[in-house]
Amino acid sequence: MNFSFTSPWFLLGLLGLALPILIHLLTRQQQTRLRFSAVYLLQQAQKNSVRKSRPNKLLLLLLRCLAIAFLCLALAHPILSSGGLDNLLMSRPSANVFILDDSYSMSAASDSGTLFQRATQTLSELIEQIPGNHSFSLVLASDPARMVQNWTTDPGSILKWLNAAQASHRTTSIGKAVTQAADLLNTAPQEVKRIFILTDLDQNGWDRDEFPTAFEEGHLYSIKVIDFSKGQKGINRALVRKVKLNQEFLTNRRIIRVQATIANLLPDRAVTQLPVTLIVNGKRQSEGVIDLPAQGEVIHEFSFPLLTDEPVSGAVEIGEDALTADNRRLFVFQPDRKIRVLVVDGDPRGVAHQHDSFYVEKALNPFASPMSDIEPTVATLSEFSDRDLKHYSVIILCNVRDLAIGFERDLEKFVLRGGALFIGLGDQVDPKYYNEKMGLLLPVTLNSINQVGAEDRPFQLQSQSSEHPVLKVFTRDMWNEMGRIPFRTLYSVEPRSGREFQEPMRFTNRFPAVIESAFGEGKVILYVSSLDRDWNAFPIHPTFLPWMQRWVKYLAQSLENISRHDITVGAPLVLEDIGSPPLVVAPGGKVSIAHKKPQSPPVFEDTHHPGVYELYQWNGISGATESQAPEQLPADARRIGSFTVNFDPAESAPGKISENDLASWFPGAQVDYAPADQALNAASVGAGVPLTTLLFLMLAVMLFWEGWVVRRE
Numbered sequence: 001m002n003f004s005f006t007s008p009w010f011l012l013g014l015l016g017l018a019l020p021i022l023i024h025l026l027t028r029q030q031q032t033r034l035r036f037s038a039v040y041l042l043q044q045a046q047k048n049s050v051r052k053s054r055p056n057k058l059l060l061l062l063l064r065c066l067a068i069a070f071l072c073l074a075l076a077h078p079i080l081s082s083g084g085l086d087n088l089l090m091s092r093p094s095a096n097v098f099i100l101d102d103s104y105s106m107s108a109a110s111d112s113g114t115l116f117q118r119a120t121q122t123l124s125e126l127i128e129q130i131p132g133n134h135s136f137s138l139v140l141a142s143d144p145a146r147m148v149q150n151w152t153t154d155p156g157s158i159l160k161w162l163n164a165a166q167a168s169h170r171t172t173s174i175g176k177a178v179t180q181a182a183d184l185l186n187t188a189p190q191e192v193k194r195i196f197i198l199t200d201l202d203q204n205g206w207d208r209d210e211f212p213t214a215f216e217e218g219h220l221y222s223i224k225v226i227d228f229s230k231g232q233k234g235i236n237r238a239l240v241r242k243v244k245l246n247q248e249f250l251t252n253r254r255i256i257r258v259q260a261t262i263a264n265l266l267p268d269r270a271v272t273q274l275p276v277t278l279i280v281n282g283k284r285q286s287e288g289v290i291d292l293p294a295q296g297e298v299i300h301e302f303s304f305p306l307l308t309d310e311p312v313s314g315a316v317e318i319g320e321d322a323l324t325a326d327n328r329r330l331f332v333f334q335p336d337r338k339i340r341v342l343v344v345d346g347d348p349r350g351v352a353h354q355h356d357s358f359y360v361e362k363a364l365n366p367f368a369s370p371m372s373d374i375e376p377t378v379a380t381l382s383e384f385s386d387r388d389l390k391h392y393s394v395i396i397l398c399n400v401r402d403l404a405i406g407f408e409r410d411l412e413k414f415v416l417r418g419g420a421l422f423i424g425l426g427d428q429v430d431p432k433y434y435n436e437k438m439g440l441l442l443p444v445t446l447n448s449i450n451q452v453g454a455e456d457r458p459f460q461l462q463s464q465s466s467e468h469p470v471l472k473v474f475t476r477d478m479w480n481e482m483g484r485i486p487f488r489t490l491y492s493v494e495p496r497s498g499r500e501f502q503e504p505m506r507f508t509n510r511f512p513a514v515i516e517s518a519f520g521e522g523k524v525i526l527y528v529s530s531l532d533r534d535w536n537a538f539p540i541h542p543t544f545l546p547w548m549q550r551w552v553k554y555l556a557q558s559l560e561n562i563s564r565h566d567i568t569v570g571a572p573l574v575l576e577d578i579g580s581p582p583l584v585v586a587p588g589g590k591v592s593i594a595h596k597k598p599q600s601p602p603v604f605e606d607t608h609h610p611g612v613y614e615l616y617q618w619n620g621i622s623g624a625t626e627s628q629a630p631e632q633l634p635a636d637a638r639r640i641g642s643f644t645v646n647f648d649p650a651e652s653a654p655g656k657i658s659e660n661d662l663a664s665w666f667p668g669a670q671v672d673y674a675p676a677d678q679a680l681n682a683a684s685v686g687a688g689v690p691l692t693t694l695l696f697l698m699l700a701v702m703l704f705w706e707g708w709v710v711r712r713e
Contacts, residue, residue, distance in 0.1 A: 013072035067702040074695035095188035097181040101199035103172040116167035142170035145177035172205020203655035221669040239326035254306040260316040264292035278302040280314040346400035356398040359539035363548040399426025402433040416520030420555030424531035443499035458486035489535035568648040587611030
């Protein structure tokens with residue numbers, strides 16, 4: 001056991017003990033003997049017993065000395081601890097780094113405000129207790145970790161900052177913050193070094209690879225973790241994990257379908273009767289109620305009519321819980337006026353009707369009408385590599401032998417982000433290339449070409465109705481007509497191991513005719529015959545036009561407009577290079593310029609606030625920097641799109657780091673843990689039991705006793 005003092009200079013007041021001792025010595029009475037001549041007269045006087053007041057001067061001296069001693073000790077703020085003297089002796093200067101978790105999980109409700117408000121209040125009280133001979137700095141633990149205050153001994157500016165601080169919308173990165181704190185401590189001259197971490201111990205923010213492997217040898221490192229998780233009011237039971245929008249083209253009305261993925265965060269408890277609300281352009285569009293199994297997910301679907309071609313913005317919300325930040329997910333949607341289709345002709349010929357793409361182009365827009373929902377564009381294989389795939393919803397490969405070197409990866413990104421790929425085979429196709437290079441996109445391998453002679457019975461489609469969205473509109477008569485279409489040549493296929501796919505159409509010999517698979521957000525369709533008349537008579541059949549159009553319209557539903565983005569807080573957004581860097585208008589109205597480097601597309605990095613961001617093209621300064629951004633949106637600015645920034649669902653994970661596991665995260669350091677309600681005692685700068693209150697109480701007792709003794713005597 002030992003004592004430490006946060007204000008040891010007040011101990012000089014103990015010299016004041018000499019004052020009552022000196023007064024006692026100077027006022028001590030000396031007895032003298034007086035001689036009287038007429039003693040007889042005194043003896044005859046009436047005897048009266050008079051008791052003389054004579055206080056216990058030694059007791060008063062002791063009480064007054066104790067009162068002075070208790071006052072001086074109380075002002076010196078003594079702390080009783082059981083730790084080592086070198087670590088806790090507060091008279092020795094120390095360097096203290098405070099790490100404040102300002103991630104959005106700290107915005108969870110508590111009995112008094114949010115967890116972050118409690119943390120800033122606790123941190124303010126800790127900083128106010130720091131003596132003048134101790135320095136401190138402040139690091140924020142949200143990703144990316146950053147220093148707010150470098151070394152200082154003056155708490156004024158940081159206390160002002162804490163008074164106005166709010167929890168951020170970012171995820172947690174305790175390891176990066178500790179690494180930055182260790183770097184700061186390595187530059188501090190003091191031998192005693194401490195790190196205070198004020199956090200809710202969310203497991204998501206503790207990545208072991210981000211922590212320093214060891215602290216600098218030869219220094220006294222102390223890690224004090226102050227846990228605010230136990231102060232959380234209620235539980236965070238659910239969140240909106242994802243929102244996906246599709247434009248429905250298969251109906252006469254223009255419909256937007258909204259699919260919201262809602263997750264239950266509780267590992268052992270179902271959530272019942274959870275309200276779900278769709279908000280469109282600031283108005284409640286529809287509501288529903290769902291039940292979530294324990295630690296499960298449910299996809300709830302809304303739909304609403306698309307009345308104009310104007311951009312749509314909105315959100316999906318669920319009922320409130322302890323953490324409201326993840327109960328809403330924003331979306332934006334730019335209605336597609338047309339389905340833009342790129343048709344790649346793998347075998348262009350001199351006569352137009354002999355092109356592999358001829359019948360496909362005519363089926364998608366038979367009269368070349370500008371009012372058509374589908375806008376096909378035909379390109380040769382050499383032109384295909386130069387096309388910007390983001391401008392199209394569906395890509396159709398008609399008898400394409402192979403692609404330019406590495407271009408299959410561009411196709412993979414296109415489909416992964418929501419594009420659709422329709423592959424029609426033919427005599428130019430190189431099956432080795434498709435099997436080796438297109439393996440991620442195709443769930444099957446091309447096996448062999450199957451042909452029938454002119455006198456043999458051709459392959460025929462199974463004439464049976466289907467509930468597939470593309471095929472369910474075909475009547476029995478239409479199926480019977482398609483069943484009589486002759487197919488002379490087709491590819492047989494073999495499934496790839498572990499891959500999933502559907503076979504919406506088959507031949508009577510059980511060979512699949514159409515294979516459908518999902519890849520990322522998009523879809524891939526493989527048609528095992530040709531899309532021209534070389535291998536079959538389907539392109540000249542009346543059902544080919546609605547069949548082809550419905551496949552394209554069905555595939556376009558999986559496209560969330562590839563130029564549209566939904567990113568999480570803090571993630572940079574890489575924009576299309578359209579000349580001068582675009583202007584970005586943040587949710588609060590701040591106008592910024594996307595950062596542009598030579599030979600690279602513009603990047604917008606200030607995505608630290610959730611909301612809808614608008615993109616504008618303007619005739620501004622070429623190569624303008626952020627400092628040259630206009631304060632207001634210029635009059636000639638033209639809106640070119642928008643994107644949403646939402647919370648990262650990872651921050652909502654309910655797992656916590658346990659008290660017993662904390663020491664393993666800080667090799668070579670002493671780790672102490674304290675819940676927030678004991679922070680000022682067990683996790684204060686003094687790290688022990690403060691005796692100030694007790695000493696002031698003893699002072700009051702001494703003063704009361706001294707007064708009682710004087711009055712009694």
